[in-house]
Amino acid sequence: MRRLSERAIGAVKVCLFLVALAPLARLLLGVFVFPEWLGANPAEYITRSTGDWALRFLLIALAVTPLRKLSGWVWIARLRRMLGLYAFFYVVVHFASYVSFDHVFDARAILEDVVKRPFITVGFLSLVLLLPLAATSTHGMVRRLGAQRWNGLHRLVYAIGPLAVLHFWWMVKRDLTEPIIYALVLAALLGYRVQEKWRQARAVQPTR
Amino acid sequence: MLIKRPCDIKPSEITPQAIYARRRELIKSAGLLAAASVAGIGSGPASAQAGAKLPAIRKSSLSTTEKPNSFKDITSYNNYYEFGTDKSDPAENARALKVRPWSVVVEGEVKKPKTFGIEDLLKFSLEERIYRMRCVEAWSMVIPWVGFEFNQIAKQVEPTSKAKFVEFVTAYQTDTMNGVRMPILNWPYTEGLRIDEAMHPLTILSVGLYDQMLPNQSGAPVRLVVPWKYGFKSGKSIVRIRFVEKQPKTAWESAAPQEYGFYSNVNPDVDHPRWSQKTEKRLPSFFANRKTEMFNGYADQVAGLYAGMDLKKLY
Numbered sequence: 001m002r003r004l005s006e007r008a009i010g011a012v013k014v015c016l017f018l019v020a021l022a023p024l025a026r027l028l029l030g031v032f033v034f035p036e037w038l039g040a041n042p043a044e045y046i047t048r049s050t051g052d053w054a055l056r057f058l059l060i061a062l063a064v065t066p067l068r069k070l071s072g073w074v075w076i077a078r079l080r081r082m083l084g085l086y087a088f089f090y091v092v093v094h095f096a097s098y099v100s101f102d103h104v105f106d107a108r109a110i111l112e113d114v115v116k117r118p119f120i121t122v123g124f125l126s127l128v129l130l131l132p133l134a135a136t137s138t139h140g141m142v143r144r145l146g147a148q149r150w151n152g153l154h155r156l157v158y159a160i161g162p163l164a165v166l167h168f169w170w171m172v173k174r175d176l177t178e179p180i181i182y183a184l185v186l187a188a189l190l191g192y193r194v195q196e197k198w199r200q201a202r203a204v205q206p207t208r
Numbered sequence: 209m210l211i212k213r214p215c216d217i218k219p220s221e222i223t224p225q226a227i228y229a230r231r232r233e234l235i236k237s238a239g240l241l242a243a244a245s246v247a248g249i250g251s252g253p254a255s256a257q258a259g260a261k262l263p264a265i266r267k268s269s270l271s272t273t274e275k276p277n278s279f280k281d282i283t284s285y286n287n288y289y290e291f292g293t294d295k296s297d298p299a300e301n302a303r304a305l306k307v308r309p310w311s312v313v314v315e316g317e318v319k320k321p322k323t324f325g326i327e328d329l330l331k332f333s334l335e336e337r338i339y340r341m342r343c344v345e346a347w348s349m350v351i352p353w354v355g356f357e358f359n360q361i362a363k364q365v366e367p368t369s370k371a372k373f374v375e376f377v378t379a380y381q382t383d384t385m386n387g388v389r390m391p392i393l394n395w396p397y398t399e400g401l402r403i404d405e406a407m408h409p410l411t412i413l414s415v416g417l418y419d420q421m422l423p424n425q426s427g428a429p430v431r432l433v434v435p436w437k438y439g440f441k442s443g444k445s446i447v448r449i450r451f452v453e454k455q456p457k458t459a460w461e462s463a464a465p466q467e468y469g470f471y472s473n474v475n476p477d478v479d480h481p482r483w484s485q486k487t488e489k490r491l492p493s494f495f496a497n498r499k500t501e502m503f504n505g506y507a508d509q510v511a512g513l514y515a516g517m518d519l520k521k522l523y
Contacts, residue, residue: 035492039296040277040285041347043494101494109484117482170482173345174392174463175293 004075016079020086023053024093043101050094055164057087059185062161066192081137084157088134091127119170126163129156158193161186259423262334262416265354270410271338272505277349279418281492286425287343288444289392290385297387298425304384305424305445312430314361316451317371322364326429330415332356337412339435341442342474342504346496347489353433354416359407361449367403371451374406375399376432379445393459399443400456400470401434404513410435410506413446436506438472469523473514474504478523 004012027046030037038045061083068076103109113120133154135141142150165186169179276282288298291305310326334354342348358374380396382388388395405411414433415422422428427444434441440460450456460468467481476486476499487496503510 040281040349040491041295041489042492043489044347101489102496104495104497109486113484116479119482173293174289175390177390 002072002074009075009078012075013079013082016082020057020082023049023090043097047094047097047101050090050097051168054087054090054094055168055182057083057090058157058161058164059182059189061087062157062186062189066189069196085134085137088130091130095124095127119167122163122170123167126160126167129160129163133157133160158190161190260421262354262419262421265416265419266333266335268335268337270509271336271352272340272350274338274340274350276338276352276418277491282349282351282417283423283425285491287345287439288425288427290379290381290387290395290397291425292387293392301386302424302428304386305379305428306381306384307424307429307445310429310447312446312449314365314449314451316375317368317453318451319366319368320364324361326415329413329430332360334416335412337414337433337435339410339433340504341435341439342488342500344438344440344468344472344480344485346483346485346487346500347491348498348500348504349491352418353412353414354419355412355414355430355433357409358411358413358432359409361413362407362451365451367451370453372403373452373455374401374403375448375450375452375456376401376443376446377448377450378443379447392463394462396447397443397459398456399432399441400458401441402455402513403451405434405510408510408513410509436474436503436510438474440468441472471514471519471522473519473523474500475502475519475523476500477502478520 026037027049030045031042035042061080064076064080064083068074099105099110103113114124115121133156136145136150136153145153165179165183168182169176172179284299285295286298286302287295288302291298291301308326312324312326312329313321314324315321334356336352336354338350338352340348341351376399378397378399379385380388401411412433413430414427415430417423417426422431427442427446430446431444432442432446441458455470458468458470460472461470474485479485485500488498488500489496490498501507
């Protein structure tokens with residue numbers, strides 16, 4: 001488990017790619033074949049579900065590093081890019097459904113929403129912040145930017161995570177159970193990193 | 209973007225809707241009847257529950273001519289937080305709601321306080337009222353309610369001159385309502401109207417949907433319907449009606465006063481702080497395909513109630 005052959009990693013990647021498409025496939029089947037899957041308000045179902053999956057993939061991507069360190073499975077780092085890109089992919093579908101279903105491409109109404117409504121503002125901000133990360137996800141871009149700058153840029157995800165959870169939190173009418181669960185998971189994932197930093201800082205301090 | 213929807217009739221719907229929708233009741237009532245006969249309990253028409261047919265129903269000129277939503281859409285997409293906060297929760301969980309025996313206490317500033325059994329309420333002359341229903345969440349449906357005007361209740365109890373408002377208290381069954389364990393709202397859910405709003409001919413107590421008794425998730429056995437206000441003003445499963453002098457505190461107003469006011473009239477010019485109320489999705493459409501109308505399209509009948517009021521402040 002700690003080390004996998006190149007072939008095994010390739011197979012895991014193909015599986016992950018297909019599994020991560022399942023939520024989309026379910027929505028498409030709901031739209032075109034089984035309308036009862038999406039209920040009386042199909043647009044809301046699609047918007048909610050793609051938002052949920054965007055947030056989930058974001059958290060799963062953020063879980064890769066802690067999991068790698070805790071388990072010693074070095075190879076799972078190789079899945080991180082795909083997980084992050086899937087988060088981005090579902091965010092784009094989420095945004096597209098909001099733009100089309102809720103506002104029927106009315107640019108003025110959307111702009112008004114983004115400016116006036118805090119929960120839309122933070123949601124939109126996390127989408128915008130994800131753009132440079134998605135754009136620099138290729139090997140070529142890592143090389144061009146250099147590891148240090150690339151890493152610096154991708155620390156943006158530490159802002160995107162909280163913004164995305166806040167977006168969900170402020171959207172909910174009354175029952176905060178789900179946003180609280182996402183917030184706790186996010187807090188654990190970010191908390192782990194803070195704690196690691198402390199540990200490293202103390203380790204390099206000279207002992208007297 | 210063109211989204212193709214499959215044809216309207218699904219094979220699952222070829223079974224007549226009335227029978228299909230009653231399948232559980234048919235099975236259950238067979239069991240109940242058997243149990244009742246063993247226990248020696250009579251089961252008259254008054255013990256009929258959700259799904260049972262209502263007697264002949266008069267049509268009303270106050271009904272809209274718009275096409276009603278399907279029974280399935282109306283009863284599978286509900287806000288009834290006592291049974292969970294997902295739209296699909298009430299259809300699943302409200303089956304537990306105990307709707308018999310049921311009585312509605314009418315009291316307060318009235319000359320003749322009275323308790324109405326559900327049997328008494330079903331004896332009112334029932335009318336079909338096909339109303340638009342606009343949810344504060346910016347979706348809408350067209351719903352064929354069956355019921356009677358609330359002012360008929362008022363006539364019987366004779367409100368005094370002190371009765372300025374009417375408070376509606378809804379059911380709070382800790383043993384059947386899985387949602388009330390969480391303090392999401394102040395239970396029991398309470399709503400209120402100004403007396404002239406309550407007495408308006410459009411304000412009804414509903415006991416049925418389409419041609420049958422109100423399904424539990426829709427607020428069985430008796431609920432309020434006020435079609436020119438956002439849906440949450442129309443309290444479900446009512447147990448107590450109080451004529452009062454002071455404006456009552458309502459559930460959503462207590463929970464988030466900056467978002468939900470006492471009046472909560474449908475108003476495209478007053479946004480919810482977190483979303484616009486200018487347009488709405490007429491379900492099951494994908495798109496926000498309608499401009500929301502002032503007073504949900506009932507302005508001709510009700511605008512007079514609010515003459516001289518600043519509805520931006522008294523939202």
